[in-house]
Amino acid sequence: MAEDDSEWVVESIVGYLGSPEWVIPVTDFMENKCTVFDAEDENKLSYTEIHQQYKNLVEKLLENYMQEVGINEQQFLTACTSPYAKSKTLQVVFQPVLATDDFQMFRSLMVRKNMELQLQALRVIKERNGALPECLTDGVDVMTELQQQEMKILEEVLKKSKEEYDEEMSRRVLLEEEVGSTSSGCSDNPMAESSKQLISSSASSQEISTVKVNGKSIISEQRKTAAPEGGDGKSAAKIGSSAKPDCGSKTVESRVLPAVRAPVKCDEPHASSSPQTKTQSSSNQTAETWLEEAHREAGFSKPFTELSASQQEQLQQRAAYLRQQRDKLHALKREQQKNKQATTTEEPPTSPTPAPTTTPAISAEERKKLQKRKHLADKLKEEVIKK
Amino acid sequence: MGEAQKGLLSVIEKLKGTTEQEVRIVLLGLDNAGKTTLLKSLASEDVNTITPTQGFNIKSVASHGMKLNVWDIGGQRKIRPFWKKYLENTDLLIYVIDSADKKRFEETGLELSELIDEENLKGVPVLIFANKQDLATASPASEIAEGLNLHTYRDREWQIQACSAVSGEGVQDGMNWICNNIVNKKK
Known part of the structure; x- marks a missing residue:
């Protein structure tokens, strides 16, 4: 029952x-x-x-x-x-x-x-x-390779930026101690003088912000002078990218960061990234010393509390900046890859693959998603075949 | 949420065809205490590539004829409010402490005492792993036990076990305690 x-x-x-x-x-x-x-x-x-x-x-x-x-x-x-x-x-x-x-x-x-x-x-x-778009079929290896390369570059950039930032911070602390006690002898550097003029002319406020602004103008000027020293075709790219870690480490910055421009072309981004960071770091250092001098001449002693407050702001800016930079890198890489594919595969694209020029910066997230999907598709294919 | 399953769900719970005794263990502790490392070491997996847990991990380990389902939930401050969603039907709590992180002994003690007061963990035995004993600066388990006032726990079984999740030392001793304790309790 x-x-x-x-x-x-x-x-x-x-x-x-x-x-x-x-x-x-x-x-x-x-x-x-x-x-x-x-x-x-x-x-x-x-x-x-x-x-x-x-x-x-x-x-x-x-x-x-x-x-x-x-x-x-x-x-x-x-x-x-x-x-x-x-x-x-x-x-x-x-x-x-x-x-x-x-x-x-x-x-x-x-x-x-x-x-x-x-x-x-x-x-x-x-x-x-009729067929899967190229981006969903082959090229997986190329993509992962590219991604690895990207990661390397990103890591490099982040490391460099961090180093410089730390350096800058330690120098700042040092400066903090020096200012007030010693009024340093100023150098006969024309840049420093110009900055002095700037300081005296900007009578708007006796705040540090003026120094910051001045410091920034020095640095950007310095960048201009440093760029031609590169002396090769990539100098334009150098300027563009040197602006990046500069901003990151240029912690005095309190204004809007300069517009970033991804390197116009770099066939071996990894190789080109190291020299550019080198020149940039040296330029950063000189700019730093000038800034320091300008600072002393002005005779400002910065209140520590304000520094830490601005530090926070700078950190945020830095993060935002790096993010921006990363997106740019991604976009660039994508474009490069597209070009590569266009040149290597002669067959007429049966699928309506969007023209490389019409697809501007696809966000990092979308890219990631795409990658994941592809990975999944591969896995599925594998499984289906196995069955 | 918050209360034990009732009605149909508890019926479904009984449907599972396993003959093995299943034990639900929740693995908690502050971030960087070594929970995931401990979990992986329990499951005999590689412990060298562990990153901070943003969500949670589950491993099932067979031990002493039982199936231990161990839930390791991320310990970062922003995740801790989610802990209590995982306490239902828990048979045992493992609490992991970084023995070398003296600065956060107080914080970890507070978190533990909050857990102890949870309704879902009433009377549930607690095993505390005084982890990272391989570090020179690690405090001995006895000292940590004193700091946590473990001797005042009268409503449950508890045990503190010095261990190093990285080397595996002491981990098995803790597991033995768990198995003995649960066998005693469930019979």
């Missing part, structure tokens, strides 16, 4: 789990929420929230159904733990239910769903365009 009973209950539940009343809301939920589920080892905090929502949904659906049909919890339990329900085929059917209690299972369901959607999207693209 009990046997029959449980069999009936199981069959009824299995029937429900295959019916649209169950399938539609559950699939809807999964499709809507699966996009954040990736194959990374670490779980995002948002997964827990989604799992909780899923639990609520399943509970509600099952409860409604059981009420409708007249199954109580005890029946449900005995039915589902009966040997009949334990068969392999039924266990698969029960998976979405069991996933309420098993986060890992839930997670793998969601990850799989996400992959399915990605694969579907790929298929749709293929159908619509």
